[in-house]
Amino acid sequence: MSEALSLFVPRSSGVHRLHPLTKLTITGFLLMAGLVLPGAWTTYALFGLVLLPLALWGQVWRELLRLSWRVALPFAVSVFLIQGFLWPKGTPLVYIGPLSLKSEGLMFAFTSTGRILIVVSSFIWFALTTRPDTLMTSLAQRGLPASLAYTIVATIQIVPRFQARAATIIDAQRSRGLETEGSMLRRAHAVVPLVVPLILSSLVDVEERALAIEARAFNRPGPKTSLAEIAEARWEPALRIAVLLATVIALAFRLWVEFRM
C-alpha cells in the first residue's frame, strides 16, 4: 500500500526536459492514432517505431516495458482465450478438446491486444517522464483555471496519505478482532467497518483546509504568479503544432476510409 502515486522516474534525458504540453500532445497523438488508424499491425508499428524510441530517448524503456507488460498481460490473455476460442461460427484452426481456436477470433484478439498495448504504454510513457505538478503548473499558465489545477495537484499529494490511513484503519480494526480474511461473507462483513471510518475521518479536515486556502486568496480572480518557471526549447511550439496536425490527419484518414466504403 506504500506505492507512490506518481510513476515519475527522474532522469536527465531529453524527454524529461521537454515541456509537459509537448509530451501531452505526443501522448494524445499516440492514443488517437492507435485507436483510429485501420489495420491490425498499425498499433504494433506505432509502439515499435514511435513509442519505443521515445522511451529509449527518455531512458525509461526498461520501466516502460515492465509496467506495460504487467498491465496489458491480463487483458491480452483474456482476450485471446475468450475471443480466440469462443468466436461463434469462425474458421477453426486448432482443436483442443471440445474447443477450437478460430482464425477470426485470433485476428480480433491480435488487433485488440495492439490497441490495449498502445493505450497502456502511451499513458505509462507520459507518467514515467512527466511530474504531475509541473504538468498542472504549465496547464495553469496556459489558462486552465487555477482551482482545477489545485484540485489535481492536491489529489496527487493526498492519495499516499490516504493509503497510509487505510492501512492504519485495517490494523486498528484487526486488533479489535475484525476478520479480514476467510470466507467471502466474512470478508464482506469487514467492508463497512473499514470503509466508513476511512471516509468520515478524511472528511473531517476538509473544512479546515477550505479555510486555510481561502485565507491564501484561493478565490481571488485574475492571474496568479507561479514560483516554478517551466522552460521549453524554441522549436517546441512548432513540434506541438506538427504533432497536433498529425493527430488531425490520422482522424481524417479514418473518416475518409469509413466514408469511402
Next chain:
Amino acid sequence: MSRLRQDFTTLTWVTIPVAIAINIAVGQLIYTLKIPLYLDSIGTILVGVLAGPWAGALTGLLSNLIWGMTGLNVAYAPFAAVGAVIGLLAGLFSEAGWVRAWWKSIVAGLITGLIAAVISAPISAYVFGGVTGAGTDVVTAFFRSIGFGILPSSFAQGVSSDPLDKAISFLVVWLIVQALPMRFLARFPRAESVQK
C-alpha cells in the same frame, strides 16, 4: 449558470481531491479484501450528492484521468466518461431527493450501475476487445460461447457487476451522510437535498 457557480464553492474544490483519494483508497482496500466488487466511485457519488451533478461529473472525470496519468491504474483512463456520468447521475438523483431514504439510494445505485454498464460496453469492446482481464470475464466468456456478439457480451459482463457495485456504493454514501454532523453537512451547496 449561477447555480453552477454556487455549487463550486471553496469547500467543493477542497472536497474533490479528498473524494478522488477516497475512490482510490477504498478501491484498493476492496481489492486487498479480495471482494468481487470495485467500490471505486464512492467519492464521486458523495460529491455528486453534496455538491451537485456538475461537481460530481468533474470528480468522476478527474478520478479516472488521474488513475491513468499517474500510472496507478492505466486501464481506467479510457472510462473517464463513465466516471463523469456516475457523478452526474448521483447529483441528479440526490436533487430528486432519492438519497434521503436508504432504499431509494439503492434503487438510484442500481439505475446508475445499469447506465454505467451501457456506456462502458462500447469502450470496453473497442479499446479492450470486450474483456476486463479480471474474474468477471467469466460472464463475457459465457455469453460469447452461446453466440452473443462482442458488444452484448461485454454489456452482460457490466450488468453482472455494475448495478450491484453502484447500489452498495450509494448505500455507503447514504450511511456517510447520516453519520456526518448536521453543522458540517449544512456547509455543502446541496445539503438541502439530503436533509430530512
